[in-house]
Amino acid sequence: DRRRDAPAAGSPIQxxxxxxxxxxxxxxxxxxxxxxxxxxxVKEFEEKRGLRELRVxxxxxxxxFETNEHVxxxxxxxxxDNLSETFKRLQAANAxxxxxxxxxxxxxxxxxxxxxxxxxxCIAHCEEFMKEQQNKRAEVDEEHRKAMERLKExxxxxxxxxxxYVSF
Numbered sequence: 543d544r545r546r547d548a549p550a551a552g553s554p555i556q557x558x559x560x561x562x563x564x565x566x567x568x569x570x571x572x573x574x575x576x577x578x579x580x581x582x583x584v585k586e587f588e589e590k591r592g593l594r595e596l597r598v599x600x601x602x603x604x605x606x607f608e609t610n611e612h613v614x615x616x617x618x619x620x621x622x623d624n625l626s627e628t629f630k631r632l633q634a635a636n637a638x639x640x641x642x643x644x645x646x647x648x649x650x651x652x653x654x655x656x657x658x659x660x661x662x663x664c665i666a667h668c669e670e671f672m673k674e675q676q677n678k679r680a681e682v683d684e685e686h687r688k689a690m691e692r693l694k695e696x697x698x699x700x701x702x703x704x705x706x707y708v709s710f
Contacts, residue, residue: 567574
């Protein structure tokens with residue numbers, strides 16, 4: 543500014559330069575306006591919002607601290623207690639199921655043994671029946687053979703007697 547003012551200090555152009563500088567400042571140089579707006583915005587932001595974000599962050603910090611110090615250990619302890627109780631119950635249920643399976647296995651095995659015994663008894667009975675049938679068949683065959691021999695003898699005697707009568 544001094545360089546500009548110095549040569550024109552005594553000249554009649556000085557008021558014109560001053561006016562041009564003023565016009566330039568008002569129209570083209572926005573720095574003072576922008577700085578004023580920034581100061582106004584910051585002032586309004588700080589006044590209206592205050593320390594709300596800081597209080598919110600402090601509350602969050604306190605909540606997190608409370609959670610970490612008190613709630614989380616309680617939850618861990620409750621979870622541990624409940625999980626150990628649940629684990630014990632599951633073990634008891636597993637043991638009961640295992641015993642039931644063993645009983646069922648024993649019952650099936652007993653049933654299978656009974657079925658096998660019945661089958662063996664049935665097979666033995668069937669074999670005995672077949673032997674008895676063979677014996678009866680042999681007896682019937684023997685009786686048939688004897689009856690055939692008697693009939694042959696009877697017919698041969700009848701033939702002999704008939705031969706006596708034919709010779710007349």
